[in-house]
Amino acid sequence: MKPTPDSHLGGFLRARRAQLRPEQCGLPATDSARRVTGLRREEVAALAAISVDYYTRLEQGRVRASTPVLATLARALHLNEDEERYLYELAGRTDDRPRRRGRQPQHLRPAMRRLLDQLTHTPALVLGRRLDILAWNPTATALYTDFSALAPARRNYVNLLFTDPAVRELHKEWDPDARDAVAALRLEAAADPGDPELARLVGELSVRDADFRTWWAEHRVSSASYGTKHYRHPVVGDLTLDCDTWASPDGSGQRLMVLTAEPGTSSHDGLRILASWTARTPSNEDLNR
Template sequence: MDSSNEIREFLATRRARITPQQAGMATYGRRRVPGLRREEVAMLAGVSTDYYARLERGNLTGVSDSVLDAIAVALRLDEAEHAHLRDLARTANTTSRTRGRRPAAREVRASVRRILDGMTEVPAIVMNERLDLLEANRLGRALYLPVFADPARPVNLARFCFLDPQARTIYPNWDEAANTTVAMLRTEAGRNPFDRDLSDLIGELSTRSDIFRNRWAAHNVRLHRAGTKTFHHPVVGELTFAFEVMALSADTGLTLTAYTPEPASASHDGLALLASWAATQDQLDPQTSRPAEH
């Protein structure tokens, strides 16, 4: 991806969303641009207009952390956006000799699989940063049943979200799921812009989905750590879970996500029904008890 273009569009889109009133600035006369002007951001950040204009043209070479922090404050960046700006600056200051970040893992170690299998009361999955769904426990496989129906391995949650018509049924809040998916991929693209598999995935989705391409152009980013998610499962109906995302620090880019329902809720009862159904399916066809080998 073009580093300068990424920087330029990210800063421009963040600047366009902030009104002078939000920034505590007086306005006079007619304004021709949405949001703040470049000189206004420069003033808020304590740098010259020419210097900020250079940054927004996509040149972050040599920029200090203190300047990045000042720009983050001026543009009211949240934690994910601030981290993304730092990632873009790191890429701009990276030479070809220092690009060797290890790619996201594609394999799940046996010990991690045993941990998954030991989690018998909650759905749990392991993903990498490209949203390849690499492993799942019994309830995780049952929860993501329509995703695993794709014979290709590893299955990918971004492809499912934007290219599989079932996704709009499985995710009742599809717009939110789509926005989160794009923001997660955009975050990873800033963190690891030299990942060829990630670039290929983004190119594929941009070519095959206008909806993805339009969302990608918004340059939104997100740190995906915890929250709630609702599924409409084809067997047991609607399920709402709290989820926690935990990094597997020994495995580059891998995370374990566990889903838990509220006690004594309809989703808690639905999960019990899903567990019973999954156990029955395993007895009928043991071959479906684990995703196919990668």
């Protein structure tokens, strides 16, 4: 029987996953129990946030890959530009291949820094692309964590929700908060589907956390621009805070996230205590990413 284009695609996918070492993709290093060379099918599926059954049918040439799936596979399999072009050619979707473009480092806008410095009694963060945490004020440090002590790659709002036990425990209603964060990240992905850093983040979280993998596959989107969050702080106790996010008008994608409490409430008193502890702490840091 003459090979079909889809079977050629399946052969390329099998060959490429056999060439990758698990540790290259943020997976545990190869152990003696591993029966296949390179990545397993289920590992590639998890990295690409698609079902194992769908990926299996792709390798078997029984289904035609959509453009979004090709994009996620290209990132999951760490394809270079030539390999990515070949992938799209095999799938018959050459015209759909996204063109890679350079991405400038994220620099904190001076106006955002001024706003952050003036918010002395409420937690505030500046979020950039991929919900990266670009800057913070002392009260945000007191509420969440010491962001300056984290490696730059870990300073991401979604990453902390899923991988930092203290941040996870802080959220009394972690499930809805985390799902909203995933939906906001989905919106980011739609705006820049070729972002390699976003692909790395999604791949790592998909492998590490089953909830993230499930919620990412749901394709739910949300701007998450406002809402109420409930925290359980280890020192000041329960906090009910209104969360509001304002986008910068310059198109940079930077957003100011501010958490406030109703005056006269115990939550308001709790924020004042946190602010008093951090009055002499440096305000924020530009990551220059």
